[in-house]
Each structure stands twice: as structure tokens, then as C-alpha cells.
Amino acid sequence: xxxxxxxxxxxxxxxxxxxxxxxxxxxxxxxxxxxxxxxxxxxxxxxxxxxxxxxxxxxxxxxxxxxxxxxxxxxxxxxxxxxxxxxxxxxxxxxxxxxxxxxxxxxxxxxxxxxxxxxxxxxxxxxxxxxxxxxxxxxxxxxxxxxxxxxxxxxxxxxxxxxxxxxxxxxxxxxxxxxxxxxxxxxxxxxxxxxxxxxxxxxxxxxxxxxxxxxxxxxxxxxxxxxxxxxxxxxxxxxxxxxxxxxxxxxxxxxxxxxxxxxxxxxxxxxxxxxxxxxxxxxxxxxxxxxxxxxxxxxxxxxxxxxxxxxxxxxxxxxxxxxxxxxxxxxxxxxxxxxxxxxxxxxxxxxxxxxxxxxxxxxxxxxxxxxxxxxxxxxxxxxxxxxxxxxxxxxxxxxxxxxxxxxxxxxxxxxxxxxxxxxxxxxxxxxxxxxxxxxxxxxxxxxxxxxxxxxxxxxxxxxxxxxxxxxxxxxxxxxxxxxxxxxxxxxxxxxxxxxxxxxxxxxxxxxxxxxxxxxxxxxxxxxxxxxxxxxxxxxxxxxxxxxxxxxxxxxxxxxxxxxxxxxxxxxxxxxxxxxxxxxxxxxxxxxxxxxxxxxxxxxxxxxxxxxxxxxxxxxxxxxxxxxxxxxxxxxxxxxxxxxxxxxxxxxxxxxxxxxxxxxxxxxxxxxxxxxxxxxxxxxxxxxxxxxxxxxxxxxxxxxxxxxxxxxxxxxxxxxxxxxxxxxxxxxxxxxxxxxxxxxxxxxxxxxxxxxxxxxxxxxxxxxxxxxxxxxxxxxxxxxxxxxxxxxxxxxxxxxxxxxxxxxxxxxxxxxxxxxxxxxxxxxxxxxxxxxxxxxxxxxxxxxxxxxxxxxxxxxxx
Numbered sequence: 044x045x046x047x048x049x050x051x052x053x054x055x056x057x058x059x060x061x062x063x064x065x066x067x068x069x070x071x072x073x074x075x076x077x078x079x080x081x082x083x084x085x086x087x088x089x090x091x092x093x094x095x096x097x098x099x100x101x102x103x104x105x106x107x108x109x110x111x112x113x114x115x116x117x118x119x120x121x122x123x124x125x126x127x128x129x130x131x132x133x134x135x136x137x138x139x140x141x142x143x144x145x146x147x148x149x150x151x152x153x154x155x156x157x158x159x160x161x162x163x164x165x166x167x168x169x170x171x172x173x174x175x176x177x178x179x180x181x182x183x184x185x186x187x188x189x190x191x192x193x194x195x196x197x198x199x200x201x202x203x204x205x206x207x208x209x210x211x212x213x214x215x216x217x218x219x220x221x222x223x224x225x226x227x228x229x230x231x232x233x234x235x236x237x238x239x240x241x242x243x244x245x246x247x248x249x250x251x252x253x254x255x256x257x258x259x260x261x262x263x264x265x266x267x268x269x270x271x272x273x274x275x276x277x278x279x280x281x282x283x284x285x286x287x288x289x290x291x292x293x294x295x296x297x298x299x300x301x302x303x304x305x306x307x308x309x310x311x312x313x314x315x316x317x318x319x320x321x322x323x324x325x326x327x328x329x330x331x332x333x334x335x336x337x338x339x340x341x342x343x344x345x346x347x348x349x350x351x352x353x354x355x356x357x358x359x360x361x362x363x364x365x366x367x368x369x370x371x372x373x374x375x376x377x378x379x380x381x382x383x384x385x386x387x388x389x390x391x392x393x394x395x396x397x398x399x400x401x402x403x404x405x406x407x408x409x410x411x412x413x414x415x416x417x418x419x420x421x422x423x424x425x426x427x428x429x430x431x432x433x434x435x436x437x438x439x440x441x442x443x444x445x446x447x448x449x450x451x452x453x454x455x456x457x458x459x460x461x462x463x464x465x466x467x468x469x470x471x472x473x474x475x476x477x478x479x480x481x482x483x484x485x486x487x488x489x490x491x492x493x494x495x496x497x498x499x500x501x502x503x504x505x506x507x508x509x510x511x512x513x514x515x516x517x518x519x520x521x522x523x524x525x526x527x528x529x530x531x532x533x534x535x536x537x538x539x540x541x542x543x544x545x546x547x548x549x550x551x552x553x554x555x556x557x558x559x560x561x562x563x564x565x566x567x568x569x570x571x572x573x574x575x576x577x578x579x580x581x582x583x584x585x586x587x588x589x590x591x592x593x594x595x596x597x598x599x600x601x602x603x604x605x606x607x608x609x610x611x612x613x614x615x616x617x618x619x620x621x622x623x624x625x626x627x628x629x630x631x632x633x634x635x636x637x638x639x640x641x642x643x644x645x646x647x648x649x650x651x652x653x654x655x656x657x658x659x660x661x662x663x664x665x666x667x668x669x670x671x672x673x674x675x676x677x678x679x680x681x682x683x684x685x686x687x688x689x690x691x692x693x694x695x696x697x698x699x700x701x702x703x704x705x706x707x708x709x710x711x712x713x714x715x716x717x718x719x720x721x722x723x724x725x726x727x728x729x730x731x732x733x734x735x736x737x738x739x740x741x742x743x744x745x746x747x748x749x750x751x752x753x754x755x756x757x758x759x760x761x762x763x764x765x766x767x768x769x770x771x772x773x774x775x776x777x778x779x780x781x782x783x784x785x786x787x788x789x790x791x792x793x794x795x796x797x798x799x800x801x802x803x804x805x806x807x808x809x810x811x812x813x814x815x816x817x818x819x820x821x822x823x824x825x826x827x828x829x830x831x832x833x834x835x836x837x838x839x840x841x842x843x844x845x846x847x848x849x850x851x852x853x854x855x856x857x858x859x860x861x862x863x864x865x866x867x868x869x870x871x872x873x874x875x876x877x878x879x880x881x882x883x884x885x886x887x888x889x890x891x892x893x894x895x896x897x898x899x900x901x902x903x904x
Contacts (some may be wrong), residue, residue: 068219072383078225080384080391081398082202082378082696083209084178085216087131089202090120092145095170096178102199105151106167112161122192125163133160136168140308141212142227142261143523145174155262155503156312168818173523176205183409185402205403205515206523207233207395208378210255218853221383223376226275226283227307229523234516240392241509248277248319248389250602255388255533257283257373263304263528264288267368272531276388279375287367288530290352291631294347297331298354300361302344304528306369311335314366315344321364329357341876347663369763403503412499416463421488423464427454428484430474435466456792534616546597549614551627553590553814555821555854557640560626564593589813590644599650601642601678603663605696609688610635611681634684643700650679660703660728663688664711664750667695670783671735672726675702690734702751704774708753710778711738712763712790712803715745719777723752737784749803759805759833762812763791764841766798772806772831792837802853807857809895810855814842817851 076355078085084092092117100107113128116149121128135138135149139155152167153159160166172176180203188197213227236254240246245768257272265271267284275281305311315335321327329352336343348357362368375386379394384395426432439845440457444450447469456466474480501507550565595601596615603609610633618627628639643663648655671689678688689697701707703723712718719739739747753759756775764770771791778788791800806812808827815821822842830837842850 050360052904053743056545065815070219072092072221072345072376073381073445075384076216077221077223077376077378078209078214078216078674079201080379080386080394081208082204083207083212083214083377084130084202084204085214087121087123087709088125088135090171090198091132091135092174092178093199094120095168095757096176096181097147100169100173102147102170102175103478104169106147106169109148109150109163109166109168112168114268118200119196120191127595129160129163132168132619139262143171143206143211143230145171145177145212147171154781155310157310166456168577173206176519176523177202177208179203179205180406183406185409187406201398201405205399205519206230206297207392207763209236211394213258214377217550221376222374224372224374225377226371226373227260228255228257228523229259229527231520231786232256232465233260234520234524236388237392237396237516238513238823240389240394240650241513246389248387249735251388252276256527258373258529259527259763260285260307260371262307262309262527264306264530266529266531269533270371271373271530275373275375276547279373279385279387279390281373282374283371284902285369285529286362286532287369289358289367291627294345297350298348298352299659300348300354300358302347302367304348305342305344305368305498305738307371309369311337311344312536318346319362324351324381327360329360349497350441351371351637352635353630353635354628355634359634367527392718396480396512396903399515400508403508403511407498407501410826411502414495414498418488418491419461420464420467421484423458423467424471424484425488426458426460426464427468428471428481429569433458434476441469441642446858455787462600464725471573496859534613546593546595548593551592551594551600551614551617551646552588554626555589555815557629557641558626559617559629559632560620560695561594561614562620562624562744564624575599584871592626592646594646597649599681600642601645601647601661601700602629602635603645603688603697603700604635604639605642605691605698606639607663607687607689607691607697608635608639608685609663609678610685611678642697645700645702647675647702650681658704660699660723661688662703662707662709662723662726662750662752663700664747665689665691665695665697665735666746667692668711668737668741669695669735670711670726670738670750671733672703672728673731673733674722674728686731688731690732692734698747701749701750704754706754708775709738709750710753710761710775710805711750711787712748712800713741713787714740714743714761714801716789716791716793716800717741717744717745717787718761718763718778719783719785720775720780721752721783722780728790738900740784741787748800751803751805753805758807760807762802762804762806762826763800764793764802764804764814764850765793766801766836766843767796767838768798768844768850769838770829771836772829773834775805777834789835792835794837796851797837798882801850804853804855806855813854814850815852816846816848817843818845 074086080305082089086118091112095112098107098112100112112132113125116128117125118825119277121545123405130147133148136144136146136152138144146168147170148166148168151161154165170503185203187200189200190707191198209225210233211230213225215224232255235253239251239254257266257269265288266287267286271281271283273281275283287302287306290301290303292301305314315333318327319333322330322333329349330346331349332347332392334345334347335344346357346361346701359780376383376392377386425431427437429884434455437454439452440453450469451462451465454468455462460468475800489568489892506611549560549561551561553559577653578639598614600612600614600617601609602612612616612632614677617632620626635641645661647659650656656676656679658672660672660680661675663671678686688700705723707723708716709716709719709723709726717739729735751761760772760774761778762770762772769791773790778790781787791797793799802811806826811823813821813823824841
């Protein structure tokens, strides 16, 4: 009911709702949810830092109760719920939430498992050292201040921040009609990028990305693929795939997947609980037990696997179904001059540099004003007390004045002073009137005039101001810069990465048991210079390095299995390890079937080079004597799950694969001692889906035991070895060239004393040979110890075997020319193996390999 004197104003409800909602939206956008592009802070975070600044709880002071800090911020600047302030302060103290935490918390501030922090009455806090840089120069009129909510106090609209906070700590927030999700980055990389921008304002985003490579998350992990990073830097929007950092271990007799770092913002406890549910539902088979072994030293989640599980397969399932792989959707929206804008990498850097430039100008103006004020006072001092006469006169004026005001007026009139100068004279203590103090005043005046000239030069010279920005940033980098935590797996994306990964030389090593790693060639060369004290690669006692070759990061490795499958790895995808590292099992890097086994490795150049792939061929041979030659071009399109390299029929398996150039000669040997030699051109090239052609004709009880490709007939010799330890080296020329598909000629007289032929290798005097017995022991010998002899002979005894023992396999220990310096290291490994033989140590892995070989030969016989 309308009262007297009141007036009703009709309003359209639609217009009122529109107006009110827009006001609310703008309030949320500007005053709550979005960070300012200059200091990277939302109002609540800025008020927490300013409140702590006002309370004086700096990094070098004692901790203060969180409740006291929250109360101060609530009462003075932030009129919202106490939980909003405390939650914001807690997050600023969590080193798994912020890349560079700004609050130093004491007490329970929560955990990665999603545990809540203790109540604010129990915890204490103070500023981190890095926050001093965010608040630096706040008292020098560097930023604008505004009234607080009740106009009783002033608060800064932005902080002067020397730290590029928006870049290094990121931000996330949901406003109305928009949201922001900005990734954190490494401080060192960010400052390098900003300095590059200062040096060249026209720098491109791609050039900036050479300095700031990708986001750097506080919890580490791996960025899988680079496309999302590139999109985020170029457009301000992008989807970055994050993976946990894992390792493979053997715990007892079981394989285990060990997680040491999880993706950003993943709740560890929830992830483990969800994984346990998936294991129970049999969506992820192969996991025996999950344990969280994390402690104050670091994170460690153990997925212990069942005996028949393949680690690589289980890991891929974990990536697919659990939070071990997540995505971070970058959406760079921040307030620019009070308006929300989407920003790319260069925009963020440009706005930060502009902010720092304005801060330096305002700081310099403030310091110049203060310096001029001090110089003005010092000029007054020197006028009045510069000489004994003027000093006596001033003292006389002061003594004979009726009151201070009269004394001030008398000084102004007598010495032509300003009011400020006169007041400063009156405020002087008598001690300042001594001769020594007068000299100090003159020195101070000289120093302050130099400072004024310097400050005026800064204000007049833009290049000096930008140099100051760089110098201060470099100082910050030296104080707080650190190494990247998040690694980048470029192979996860589709973009071409040749421009990102340097094509440097590396050494690939593959051990007999199938452990592979790459090591920078420079590490070999630098460490080999002294020639004394080098340690060889750490392999298992029974293992040794079988394949050692130099390569470059952009080259490919092709893996061929006995079932006729081919798999690819780029050299840079092979895990890096030091010279003493064991490496990673090849089976864990490629999706090989459980009952399959790698038989051959081939290193190739860039598979995208059409001239190269059409020039080279892959030649393969199977146990039943089938030979197949296919252009390398057929293997130039890598697939994650591999492709069929050759069709393998029942009771057959792939034995060898080599890369040839069209002019090589091929030699195939059988277990009954026959060997055939023919030119490569006798094998016509067929497609990848073909089965191949007959390489050698054999009797029913015979089978192929190996193939070699000869490129240098004069230098290379043919080594054949039999089960009972007999072998010989023969010149290649002793084997006459025949047509493909013939029966071949005798390469070793097979008798009961020699046993069947088990291996053929092309060797030179520089090569070493590792001989593995069925009993599990392995010894090494140099080929220079073995003379070259005729073809149709029984050979010589290469090794003395114990009763009933036989040779299971031989392996040429290959050395590439680029890493010849390290040949001593392989000898060191071989000596270790030989020591094991003397000490009756029976290696398990090779014993298993030997048993496989035995079963194969027994079944054929």
C-alpha cells in the first residue's frame, strides 16, 4: 500500500533484469574471477598479499596465525566469507597448486590427496621470499590506489610485481559467460622470453617459443604431444595432454609400473581408488596390486603386475582409463585495462613489459621528487651553515626571535630561504653544526645531485628504462630460477618436430637381453679423452652390449620380430640414459605381442626422404629358407601397432633383416652346414604383403640358421660356429657365387663331434664375439685371435665345453667408428661376464634364451 509522500515508478521487469544481471556479471568478471594481466592476481589474492604486507609478515619475520591474517583482510579489504580468503591463501601456499608459491604456510595446508587444510586458528603463515618481489616498490607511488569497500582505507588496484606472475603461476576462474584457465610456466624460460621481447619488440611467437618451450606444471609429469602447446601460445586456446611420469621396476619376480609424478590438478587418492574399481571390473587386466608408497621424500605409486602382464600394454590402458593421462584446456582470458581479453603468449609478455615500464617510470619520478626535495633542504643548509659568519648570524636570529614562527620568518628573510628550508634549519640538532657534519652535508649534496642527473637521464632515455627491466628480471632469474619439472614428449602429437629437437649425434646401445638407451655422443667423447677409469654401461650380470651404433635424433630404428612384424621408434623417442644406465626394455617401448620376440634392428635415415627410401631395400630371411626383398619405402609410414613385414607360415619364423643398397651380396647358412652366396639383384623386389621367394633349397631335416649381407668382399670374412664349439673364418671369395634357390656349398663339415651349425656372421679382425652356452655362461673372444682357413674343413675348437654343454648362440659385439674410443668399455663388460663364468654364476635371462633356442632346434630334429 502506497504511503503518503511516496511515489511509484513503473519499471519494465525485462529491462531491470537485464541491467541487474549485467551489473552482477561485470562485478564477477572484474572484481572476483579474472586475473589482471599486469600482476596476474585476482582481487582476493592481491588483498591477501597486501594484507600480509600491511601486517609486516615478510619472509624474514616470524609466522602469524592464519586467522589473524584472514581477519585483517576481511575487515579491511575483502567483505566476503572468511572461507573465500582462507582457501585462497591456502592455495597460495601449496607447492602442488602453484609453480612458485607466494605464501609460506606452517601447519596442515592440505595434500595432493584432496585432504582439507586445518582450520585457520591452527595454522600460521608468512610471505614467501618471492612475494617480496611482487610487492617491491609498492611504497613508491608505482601503482594507483583506490578506496576500500567502506572508503575508510586505500588498497592498490594492482601490484608492481617484478615477477611475471600470470605466466609463471597461471590462473583459473569461472566468471559469467566466460572462464579462464591459464597454465603455469617456468620462471627461467619466461624471463628469457621476456628479455628476448625487450631486445626485439617485433619478435614472433615462434621465436619466443625457442625460449619458453611449453607450460611447466608444479607436479611435473609429461606433456604428450606439442600441438596443444603451439595452439595455446599462438591463439590463447589449446588442449594440452598431460601424462604421469612412470618407470618400470622389478619387485621380487614381478614387473611393476612406478608413478613418480602425476598430471597437474589430479587428486592422487581419487585416482588410485578409481583405478582399483577398474581393475575389479576387469577393464584394466594385468594389475596384481596397487600401493601408494608416497612419503615426505616424494610421490611413489606402485602398480604391481601379474606375471603374464605386459607392462607397456597395462600402462596404455592406465593412460586410457585413468587420470594418469588428463588434459589441460588452456584459455588465456585476463583483464586488460579492466576489460576481459583473450591473449596469446606475446600479448601476455607485452602487457607485463608495459606494466613494468610504467612502474619504473613512476618509481623513478618518485625517487627524483624525493631526491630534489632533499637537495632543496641541503641547499638551505649550505646557505645558512656553509660559513662561520652565516652560521653565527642564523644562531643570533633564532636566539633573538620571540617564537619559532618569528625565527622561521627571520631566517627566510635573511638568507632567502623557502619555508621548507627554514623549517629544516630549525629542526637541526646542535651536533650537526660541527665542521665534520658540514663536510658530510656537502658530500651528501654532491651525491644527491649525481643521483638526480641519473634519474633524469632514465626518464629521458627509453632504452635505459628497458635495460633496467631486463637487469631486474635477470636478477630475479638468478635468485629464483630453477629447472623445468614437466618433460615434453614430442612424439605424442602430429606436428613435425624436426625444428624443435636438435639433430645431434647420439650413441644407441641395445643389450643382449633387449635393454635399449641413447646417450649423447659428446658424453662418450668427453669421458673417453683420458682413456682411464671409464665405467661401462650397467647391465645385468649375465647381460652384455650387443648392438652399439652412432645415430642422430631424427633417424629411425626399425624392429623386426620372429612373427614377421615391423615396429618403429624415432631415435629421440628412445629413453635417454647416461653411459652407466641400464636402459629400458625394448618390449616396454613398442606394442609387441606377448609371445613374439625381436630378431633384428635396423637403423635408417629420415623415412620422409623419398629418394632415400626408394633407393634402399630391406632383405629378410626365414627359418624355412624364404627370402624377401622390399623397398624401404614400404616401411616409411610408421604405425603405433606395427605392420606385417613378411607373411610367416606355420612352423616358420623370421630370423634376420638387413638394410641393403642394391649392390650387396647375400649369404644364407643352414644347420646342416650348407651355405649359399648370391648377389642381391637375384632377389626381385616385392610388396610388403608378399611372402617372398626361395632363398636356399634344403633337405627335409634342415633349416636356415642365419643370413649375412656382405658389402666389402675383400675386408670381411665369414665366421660359422657349430653347437659343440667348433668354428672357422673363411674368405668370402671361397664361396662361389650361384643363383638364388640353389643348395649351396659346404661351409663346415658337420659330424657328431662338431654338432649342427648354429650361427653365421660376417666379421673382421676388429670385431669381438660373444659366445653364449646353453648352461648360461658367456665368454668373449677377439676375431683377430682366429686365423682365416679353407671352406671345406671341420674348423677349430673355439671354446672348451663341459660335458653335455653346447653353444646356444653367438653375437658379434659391434662397434661403430664414432664410438671406437669406448671399445675398452665393452671389454670391461666382457671381463665381468667371464668372471661370472669362473665363479659359476649362471645368468637367468640367457638361460631362458638358451632354452628357447634348444626347444626350437629339438623340434626340428
